[in-house]
Amino acid sequence: MADTETKDAVYVTEKLIAEDIDAYLVQHEHKTMLRFITCGSVDDGKSTLIGRLLYDSKMIFEDQLDALQSDSKKVGTQGQEIDFALLVDGLAAEREQGITIDVAYRFFNTEKRKFIVADCPGHEQYTRNMVTGASTADLAVILIDARKGVLVQTRRHSYLCHLIGIKNIVLAVNKMDLVDYSQEAFDKIVADYTEFANSIGIDSFTAMPISGFKGDNITSHSEKTPWYEGPTLVDHLESVEVLSSIDAEKPFRMPVQWVNRPNLDFRGFSGLIATGAVKPGDKIRVLPSAKTSTVSRVVAFDGDLEEAVAGQSVTVCFEDEIDCSRGSVIATADAPPETSDQFEATFVWMSDDPLMPGRAYWLKLGTQLVSVTVQEPKYVINVNTMAQLATKTFELNAIGVAELTTDKQIVFEPYEDNRTLGGFILIDKMTNATVAAGMLNFSLRRAQNVHWQAIDIGRKQHASLKNQTPAVLWFTGLSGSGKSTIANLVEKKLHRMNRHTFLLDGDNVRHGLNKDLGFTDADRIENIRRVGEVAKLMTDAGLIVVTAFISPFQAERDMVRSMLPEGEFLEIFIDTPLKVAESRDVKGLYKKARAGELKNFTGIDSPYEAPREPEIRIDTTKLSPEEAATLIVDTLMGDI
C-alpha cells in the first residue's frame, strides 16, 4: 500500500464529518469492534504507543492537549517534547510513581472499527492485572524495545496471552528510531521470538517494526523502513477477525441469566448468547436437566428476531413448559455440552490470601454459582522460564494447575473450546473478594466412574432403630473456653436419657485419625474436614455426635453444616473472652504461645472467627458448665 493512501484515509474521515455528517454516521454505525491488550513495561514505550493511537485518531482534545503539554514539562520523561504516556497514566498515585498499576481502558475509532484497548502494567507483580486485561481481548500487541530484544518479560507476556487463549499476537518491535531502522536488528528479534513462540505453542504471530514516539508504521507506512512490506499496525488491527464472529460458528449455547415472566401468558429466558446462533424452530436442550423443546420466539424490544447470534443479549421462548432457570444453559439439542463435578483447571491467583486447599469457595462460571473445593496444586508455573514447580498452595500472581470438586454438577466445556463455559472466578466466602480466575482443562473421569454404592439399610433405618434423630452438636470456641468440659457433661446427660451418642474430642482425634496434621491454616482446615466426614458417617449410623474442636474458621464450620441434612447441625459457640480463657490456661498453652514457643495459636497469632449465627451461644462468664449443659440438652430435645 502506498504511503499517501493511508494518510489520506485518516483525513477523509474528518472531511466526511464536516461535509456529510449523515454519510459519516452511516459509516460509523456499521463499524465492528476489536478489543486488544498492549503488553510491555513503561520502558518499552507502551503508554506512548497508546497515546499515539489516540492522538492520530483525533481522540485528544485541545484542553487535554494543553494539560498534556504543561504536564510534560513538569513530570514528563521526554524533555520538552510531548510525553504521550502522561495521557494514559490515570490515577494520581501512579502518576507520581511513573508506572501504571491497574488495567485502564482506552477507546479510539478508525474508519472501519471501534477499538477498546486494555492498557496493563507489565511487571511480574502485576500478572493478575495483565490476565484481567487479556481475558476480553481479541488480540495482543506485545511490545519489544528494539535495542533490547526478546527479554524475560516478553516471554512472560507472550505466555500469559497464550494461556488466556489469544490467537492474534502482534509483535511490535518498538523504538526502531533508536536503532536507525535497522532491518538486521528487526530480523534478529523476529528470529529469536519465533523460536521461543514455537516452544510454548504459539503457531503464528505478526511482527512489525514501529516507533510509537515518531509514528512509524502506525497509521502509515514509514519511509524509514522500505524493507518492511507487511501491514501497518492500524491496517492490521482493522482487518483481523474478531472473537464474536468466530464464536458464532460454534454450536449454540446460552447461559440463562434471568427468567422473564411478566404475566401468565409469557415465559422467556434471558441471556447473552455465548456461541452459535438461534432462531424459531430450532431444537434445543436445557442443561443440566437435559429436557428438550423447540424455540418458539426470539424476543427483542424492537420486535421478534428472525435469528440471533453469539454476542447478542436476547430473550428466548420455548414451545413447551420445561424446567429452566438462572444457571441453566440452553444448547442446541443434538450437540449439548457435558456436566461434571470434578475437573482439572489452570488457576491465576489474584488475592494476597493464598489458596487454602480443602476450603470451600464460591465458583462462578457463566451464570452458575456453586460451592467448590480445590485440592493441593499439582504444580505452579514459573512465568519467566515456564518450568513446572511443586507447591503446596497458590500465592498472589501464581499460575498453576490443580484439581477441583464442585458440590453439584455444573454445565461446562473446556476453556479452549468455549471461554464462557470454561472460564470461572473463585470467590472467598467470608470476604466476598474475587480471589482467583481459572480455566477448566477437562473433567476428571473418576467423577463419572465413582458412583455412590446404593445401601439398603440407610440412615433412616439406623436412626429409627435407635429411636432418635441424629444430630451433630458442634462446639466451637477458644482453647480453654470450656468446650470439652461442657461437651462431656452434655454427653453424660444424653447417655442417662438412653440416647446413643459419641463424643469426638479435638485432642483425642489428633492422636489418631489426624496425627499427620499440624496447626497451619491449611492443616486446621483438613483437620475439620476429616472430623466433619467422620461426624457425618456417625449420623448416618444414627448417632448423636458431640464434637469439641476450636474450629476457628467460619468457612469450615459452614462446610460441615452443608454436609448434613438441614437442621441436624447445631453450632454451639462457647463464648469465653480471650482474657478469661487465658487466665484459666488449664493446659499452660497460652503461656507457651505468649512466650513464642507455640506457633499458630488461636487467639494469639492465629485468628478466631466467632460464629455469625450459632444455634446456641453459651456465655461462660454467666453460666456454670452444668447450667450450660442443661440449656444445650433442652434445646436439642426441644428441637427433636
Place this chain on the structure above:
Amino acid sequence: MKTLTHLERLEAESIHIIREVVAEAEKPVMLYSVGKDSAVMLHLARKAFYPSPPPFPLLHVDTTWKFKAMYELRNRMATESGMELLVYQNPEAAEKGINPFEHGSLHTDMWKTEGLKQALDKYGFDAAFGGARRDEEKSRAKERIFSFRTSSHGWDPKNQRPELWNLYNARKAKGESIRVFPISNWTELDVWQYIHLNDIPIVPLYFADKRPTFEWEGGLFMADDMDRIEKILGYRPETTEKSIRFRTLGCFPLTGAVESEAATLPDVIQETLLTTTSERQGRVIDKDAGGAGMEVKKQQGYF
C-alpha cells in the same frame, strides 16, 4: 455469518450487565440524572427486560437547581417506562439554602455526594446503576464495571475486584453496596449515535435554539429562573437572546452553555466531533484539586 457492529456489541454487553445485577442484587436502583447518558441507560434497561418493565425504580438525586425542561422529561420517561420514580433532595442542603452561586463545590458535595449517600441509605439499595463512561476522564478509565463501596460509600482504588471475561462478582456483606456502570465502554460518540438510531427522547436543551442568556464570571448561562438567581446574586443580570445549547446537563451554573447553531441530532454529533475541547470541560467540578479532582470526589463517595 453476520458480524455484529460495535453498537450491537456494546448494547448486548450493557444489557448483560444490567440483568446480572437484577439477578444477584437484593435491591437495585437506577440513578437517573435526566442527561443523555441516563437516557441511553434507561433505554437499555427497558430492552433488557422487555416485555417486563425494568424490575427496579429510578432515583433522581435532585439538587433543585436543574432546568425546567429536565424535570419535564424526567416525569415523562418514568411514566412511559412504567417504572417507579423516586426523587430525593438532601434536607440539610435545602435548609441551609446551599446553591451553586454562593457555595461553589460545596453545592456538589451537599446536594449530590451527600444526597446520593443519604438516598441510598434511606431506601436500603444495595446496587445502584450509574451512567458514567470510561472515556470521560482519566481516573474513570480504570474504574471497574462493578465498583464496590464500603458501608460508608467509600471507594478504594487499590482494592477493586478483578473483572475477567464477563464474570462479575456482585457478592457483598450487609451494609456494603456496589455501583454498576453498564455503559462503561461507550464513548460520547457511541452514546449520541445510539440515541440517533433508536430515537431516544432527550432534553431539548441539547439542541441549539434561541434562548435568553446571561453572563456570569466569564461563563455563558441560560436565564431559566431569573427571580431565583436575582435573589441569590442580589441583582438581576442583563439577559440577551442567543442561539445556545448544552453539551452536558448539570446544575446551572455548574454547566455553562455554548453558542451553537446545531439544532438536529446529526448537527450536534457533527459539532461534537469537530469540537476541540473535551466534554466535561464545561463542568466546574473537574477542575478542583488539579487533575485529580474526580478521583478525590470518588473516594468521598461521588459517583
